[in-house]
Amino acid sequence: MKGVGHKADEQKRIIVQAVGARVDMDYGGSWKENEDRRNTMVFIGKDIDSLHIDQLLNELLYINTDKVS
Structure with missing residues (x-):
């Protein structure tokens, strides 16, 4: 997996690379x-369970309720 992430309190991109169980940021x-500061990730491999990955990533989402009217 390779990706670029955005964190609300950071001005710099967060670069993420993962191979197997090893994750570097x-x-x-x-x-x-x-x-446009959006999180982008690319998963490369065989027999990847995209639904499971989607569920795991959705669990990491943070919703800022302070801005909801």
């Missing part, structure tokens, strides 16, 4: 002022 370059 580090900061990348800063986001541009008007750049």
Whole structure:
């Protein structure tokens, strides 16, 4: 898996790479002022259970209820 993540209190990208059980994360370059800051991940492999991955990632979502009217 490879990906770029956005964390609300960080100005830099979070770079994620994983192979098997090994996961590496580090900061990348800063986001541009008007750049669309979305989390993007690519999973590469055989017989990947995409529904299971989707469920696991959804469990990690944080919903900021302070901004909900």
